Amino acid sequence: MTKRTLNPSSSAMNERSSGAIAGAVLAALGVILSGCGSDTGTATPQDAAPECTGGVLEADLQAEPLSGPGVDPATGKVRPPPEGASYTISSTYGIPRPGDAVMERYVQMFGAIQAQLASQPGLVAMQLAQSSSCGSGRTLAVWESTEAMYAFVMSPAHLAAMDAVDELVQPNYAVTHWETTSADEVTMAQGARRMASEAASR
Template sequence: MTTRTLNETIERSSRAFAAAALAALGVMLPGCGNDSSATPPDSPPAECTGGVLEADLQAEPLSGPGVDPATGELLPPPEGSSYTVSATFGVPRPGDAVREKYVQYFGAIQAQLASQPGLLAIQLGQSPSCGSGRTLAVWSSTEAMYEFVMSPAHLAAMDAVNELLEPNYVVTHWEAASADEVTLEEGVRRIQASEARAR
């Protein structure tokens, strides 16, 4: 069952945010061909959930206009303000048809994210053992995040999420006043807390 946060607004849009998990899966799906060693499991192991950090998670560094190019660190938010951070977790459904559809949707989302106003940084990660992908996105505001959610590329992917991802996809977002609260580990902790509230 899909974990959703208790906030009604998030609940209505969690399927939409889940489409952003497709971006993380782009790190992994191109390598999932007929080579059985590269193919994720047909069904993810029970411990492969949004609230458990994968031991073999491979993550790119944060990148984007909000990252200091000299240090690779996220720049602090303007004084007295905060970032909106979204985190996703998803596992693609098996099969060539899924991969073909995924490539179509991922290309459109990737192009949208490249020029999306308000997107300050993004981090993608994937786990070979779980066949899972994670995203961490940093937004200048909640409004900026929702502008992406309502973009044509994202709306199209949103409609296809249940075809492309296993039903254990998870999404959450939070406000972060410091860069210390913007990590994949913090995303896992927030997802774990939302899963606990949903029980």
Template sequence: MMTRRFHKMSSATIELSSRALAASVLAALGVTLSACNSDSGTKTPDAPPAECAGGVLEADLEAAPLSGPGVDPDTGKLRPPPEGSSYAVSATYGVPRRGDEAVMERYLQIFGAIQAQLASQPGLVAIQLGQSPSCGSGRTLAVWASPDAMYDFVMSPAHLAAIDAVNELLEPTYVVTHWEAAETDGITLADSVRRIQALGDPAR
């Protein structure tokens, strides 16, 4: 399930980008799976607790701060968009399907490609990844200079390659949403959780 706030694109392109944007959740899940494979002993739970859902902020959510060219290095805060404009913000939530080592290998392969693409993607203002050890879930928050910049990433090689893998690798409860923001105060993971909650049950 996702919100559709941008109307400049054709309906066919939006339908494709809806599936493609969902692939960005794999970036956060790559962090989760890396932790699962580390020496820390952290493991993705066999079944997430009932309170684990896109519209519920995980008590143990571990998130790095926003990072990117739009973040002031002195304050760590997101710089506001140019006067009279707004940012495009995308947020994702997902839980990896339980599987064998081949599934994990596929996750990490896609995660690496998306990570490499993001490192040089024009128009990316900032990004934040989060993961919950107890839920085995991952979240992303990405800030883009414009809707067009966001969709340029959606249609990038890494994302196009990941489109078909989303349903294979993620539980059907994954959620994708995006919105425009002229102010930076509400661009947080907590705000994205509230927005996802307002969407209702993604599994319906």
């Protein structure tokens, strides 16, 4: 059982960062499951493709444009953080478990997550992506600060998602986050590199 606290210390947040934002991986399923019909009992691409992991960026990954208040409409990129400040970037990867029950449970939860994100203070930008070959989804979120990210982590919608992630997502899901002063690091590829590095260090 995951221990929850509304005021985690800095060291505690670092120790449980991966587990704490695991529920955010459900956002990646939106672009996958929205186009799926019944898949009860069918094999997923993950069964035949062991290279489908968080640390390997899918060759056919299709990403939606970045969206959010921090995106420059002229370039489609995230504006640099204010001078002297940095962003916290979170990235997730996951493959949904097969079955109609997963779809039904997911639909119940994702609406609440979408509504939470739409009005979440401190969210600078968001991006969703999917891979047909792996049946996987990725998210990328840009936050004004680590504190802003954890305010979302501890929201009711996300806490519910944390409780359901093992039920809905295959066990090779991955999450990571990092701080940066460079808007150039706001990429799915950077998230995959960090997931690969963290997996290699375990």
